[in-house]
Amino acid sequence: MDMSKDLVAASATPLVLAILAEGDSYGYAIIKRVAELSGGHLQWTDGMLYPVLHRLERQGLVAAKWSTSENGRRRKYYRITKEGRAQLAAQRQQWQVMDGTLRGIWMKACTV
Amino acid sequence: MTTFTDPPLEEQIAQWREYLRRRRAVHGPDVEELEGHLRDQLMALTEAGLTGDEAFLVAVKRMGSLDALSREFAREHSERLWKQLVIAGDADTSANTVPAETLVVLCLAVAATLAVKVPALFGHPISPNEEVPLFYARNASLFVFPLLTVYFMWKRGSDVVSSLWLALPFGAAVVLANIYSFQKGSDTVALTVLHLPIALWLAVGFAYVRGRWFADGGRMNFVRFSGELAIYYVLIALGGFVVIAFTFMMFRAIEMNPDWFVAGWLIPCGAAGAIIVGSWLVEAKQSVIENMAPVLTRLFTPLFTVLLLAFLATMAWTGSPINVQRELLIGFDLLLAVVVGLVLYAASARDPQTPPDFFDALQLLLVVSALGVDGVALAAIAARISEFGFTPNRVAALGENLILLVNLAWTARLYASFMRRRGSFANLERWQVAYLPVYSVAAALVVIIFPPPFGYR
Numbered sequence: 218m219d220m221s222k223d224l225v226a227a228s229a230t231p232l233v234l235a236i237l238a239e240g241d242s243y244g245y246a247i248i249k250r251v252a253e254l255s256g257g258h259l260q261w262t263d264g265m266l267y268p269v270l271h272r273l274e275r276q277g278l279v280a281a282k283w284s285t286s287e288n289g290r291r292r293k294y295y296r297i298t299k300e301g302r303a304q305l306a307a308q309r310q311q312w313q314v315m316d317g318t319l320r321g322i323w324m325k326a327c328t329v
Numbered sequence: 330m331t332t333f334t335d336p337p338l339e340e341q342i343a344q345w346r347e348y349l350r351r352r353r354a355v356h357g358p359d360v361e362e363l364e365g366h367l368r369d370q371l372m373a374l375t376e377a378g379l380t381g382d383e384a385f386l387v388a389v390k391r392m393g394s395l396d397a398l399s400r401e402f403a404r405e406h407s408e409r410l411w412k413q414l415v416i417a418g419d420a421d422t423s424a425n426t427v428p429a430e431t432l433v434v435l436c437l438a439v440a441a442t443l444a445v446k447v448p449a450l451f452g453h454p455i456s457p458n459e460e461v462p463l464f465y466a467r468n469a470s471l472f473v474f475p476l477l478t479v480y481f482m483w484k485r486g487s488d489v490v491s492s493l494w495l496a497l498p499f500g501a502a503v504v505l506a507n508i509y510s511f512q513k514g515s516d517t518v519a520l521t522v523l524h525l526p527i528a529l530w531l532a533v534g535f536a537y538v539r540g541r542w543f544a545d546g547g548r549m550n551f552v553r554f555s556g557e558l559a560i561y562y563v564l565i566a567l568g569g570f571v572v573i574a575f576t577f578m579m580f581r582a583i584e585m586n587p588d589w590f591v592a593g594w595l596i597p598c599g600a601a602g603a604i605i606v607g608s609w610l611v612e613a614k615q616s617v618i619e620n621m622a623p624v625l626t627r628l629f630t631p632l633f634t635v636l637l638l639a640f641l642a643t644m645a646w647t648g649s650p651i652n653v654q655r656e657l658l659i660g661f662d663l664l665l666a667v668v669v670g671l672v673l674y675a676a677s678a679r680d681p682q683t684p685p686d687f688f689d690a691l692q693l694l695l696v697v698s699a700l701g702v703d704g705v706a707l708a709a710i711a712a713r714i715s716e717f718g719f720t721p722n723r724v725a726a727l728g729e730n731l732i733l734l735v736n737l738a739w740t741a742r743l744y745a746s747f748m749r750r751r752g753s754f755a756n757l758e759r760w761q762v763a764y765l766p767v768y769s770v771a772a773a774l775v776v777i778i779f780p781p782p783f784g785y786r
Contacts, residue, residue: 244362245369262393263366267359268401275405283358286365293362 220259229261229269230278231308237279237297238305243286244270244293270295278304333371338381342367348395354403354410367392430609433483437476438605442598444472449593457592463518465597467506470526473604474533475499480605481536484612491540498532502776509780516721517780524725524772530555531769548762553677554611556622561607569599623678627688630671630695637698644705651709658726661706665733668699672740673761681754685747689754693744696737703734721783725775732771736764 236242236250247270248263273279278301286292297305333339342364349360367388374384392398403410445465449455453464478499482492506525511518537554538547573591580587644651651657675692707730714723743760746752 243365245366248366262397263370263391264363264393264398265401267362267366268405271359271402272405290365290368291361292365293358 225259225261228312229266230273231305231312233266233269233273234278234297234301234305234308237295238302241294241296243295247295273301277301333375333381335381338371338385341381341385342371345389349398352395352399352402354399354406356406356409359402363392363398430484433480434605434609437480438602441473441476441601441605444476445597445601446594455593455597457588463511466522467518467525468503469522470529471499471502471506473601474526474529476605477608478533478536480608481533481539485536485539487536487539494540495532495536498529502529505776509785511780511785515785517783517785520721520725520779521776524775527772528769528776531766534765548765549677549758552673552762552765553620553622554608556674556677557611557620558604558607560621560625561610562603565603565607566600569595569603572599620678622674626671626674626678630675630688630691633668633671634691634695634698637695637702641698641701641705651706657706658710658723658730661703662726662729662733665699665703665730665737668695669733669736669740672696672737676754676758676761679754679758681758683754685750685754689744689748693741693748696741696744700734700737700741703730703737707734721779725779728775729771732767736761736767 232251233247236247236254239250242250244263244266248261248266251259251261270279270281274281274295278298279295280298281293281295283291283293333342345367346360346364349355349363350357355363370388370391371381371384374387375381379387448464448468453462455461455465478495481487482495502525506521509517509521511521534548534551535542537551538544541547573595576587576591576595672692672695675688710727714727739760740757743752743757747754747757
């Protein structure tokens with residue numbers, strides 16, 4: 218499915234934060250997790266994730282650390298911070314409101 | 330490290346990394362992060378049964394176009410688009426040499442500031458209530474240029490023999506600047522003050538190109554260096570004026586008069602030290618910031634062309650002759666010097682291979698109109714020069730006018746043949762750099778032979 222660019226951009230922050238809330242991770246694994254969670258419907262252009270991660274890092278929502286991966290290559294791992302968790306909770310509420318609103322309209326449309 | 334047994338695949342990854350590295354907004358660690366991603370992706374794809382080539386195509390496609398990627402990086406890291414002048418240099422390439430250079434520059438700058446104060450110990454004090462002694466003006470270039478030469482010899486690693494050769498012009502300059510007993514306020518001493526730096530700048534140039542005056546575009550690099558140094562010097566001077574203004578404001582607020590400090594220390598020492606520091610900055614930022622002199626050239630070439638054409642047109646329209654006054658010739662010398670500078674710096678930033686374009690036509694027009702204006706002025710002056718008599722100023726101004734005129738006339742010829750695609754731009758560049766020593770030699774002649782025949786007037 219082709220998602221609109223704006224929607225992808227708006228949902229990137231809560232998605233990344235939510236995935237990091239599950240545990241520390243790195244770029245490639247985050248992309249894989251997104252594809253998995255969306256059943257393959259949500260396909261990001263891989264490279265675009267990194268500017269998002271760097272923005273979250275700058276905003277202090279995630280922290281990054283270079284360490285060695287299982288295959289011996291240096292890898293940058295991201296961890297959600299306390300501010301990140303607070304931000305995730307706020308975003309979660311907003312998305313629930315949005316989701317509930319749309320659901321309400323579409324349920325009505327179905328019954329009519 | 331995940332390396333692939335497939336050598337072409339490693340090669341493709343290396344190529345991709347190179348492309349990525351060229352993007353200004355994407356820094357080294359980002360490249361490493363993205364490459365790690367690409368390798369993880371490739372690993373998964375080859376494990377799923379794709380061949381190396383197929384996996385690479387898919388992985389790169391999923392990564393997204395490099396243009397879009399670097400645009401996103403630029404949006405997130407917009408500060409990276411402003412090239413920062415980091416004197417520390419690349420951490421890996423020049424970690425040991427840079428502190429040494431900083432130290433050398435610092436020592437030379439301090440030496441330059443002290444050199445200015447040494448004469449005060451021997452009865453040439455600078456005091457705010459009197460005019461600066463002529464001694465300083467006569468020796469102005471000798472306070473700093475030798476130190477600048479030392480800096481370049483150190484930086485380029487010149488040998489001792491060539492250093493001794495370079496000491497020769499400076500030694501001669503010391504003698505010439507001080508041996509003649511000029512009359513007070515004479516023209517010839519003013520000429521010496523003006524021309525000695527121009528003559529000695531050639532010696533600095535020799536140190537700059539490490540004695541290889543004719544090799545590898547060294548002369549053009551020295552021209553670029555000179556232009557950038559002039560611009561840096563002006564910028565540093567502007568900052569200096571701000572410092573001076575605050576010095577006066579604050580110390581006068583507590584009823585102190587900082588005159589003696591500003592006139593005796595801040596201005597002379599700052600003016601000397603700034604040349605060394607400015608040179609160092611130009612050397613350090615060579616590859617960091619766009620060169621300013623060619624940019625200014627682009628801005629002012631059209632303006633000067635319009636000015637000269639408007640002048641010629643007005644004169645033709647009104648028919649009013651040039652009112653020959655005493656200093657007119659020097660004014661036209663300066664005009665020609667500006668035009669030569671515009672041609673020189675336009676050439677310094679131009680790729681000799683590209684075909685002629687609109688800007689070249691504009692340059693030719695500029696040169697031709699400058700020749701026209703100067704021709705008119707010379708005709709007017711020649712008619713009356715016998716009336717004024719031959720003073721040293723007039724002879725020098727006339728000689729320099731001829732030198733610049735010859736340069737511009739030949740430049741116009743070379744430009745014209747370049748525009749008609751009969752010759753290459755490289756000819757013009759070669760002519761300009763070959764002409765450089767002429768200015769310094771002429772200046773040296775003014776310093777050496779003018780004072781005696783004119784009786785040190």
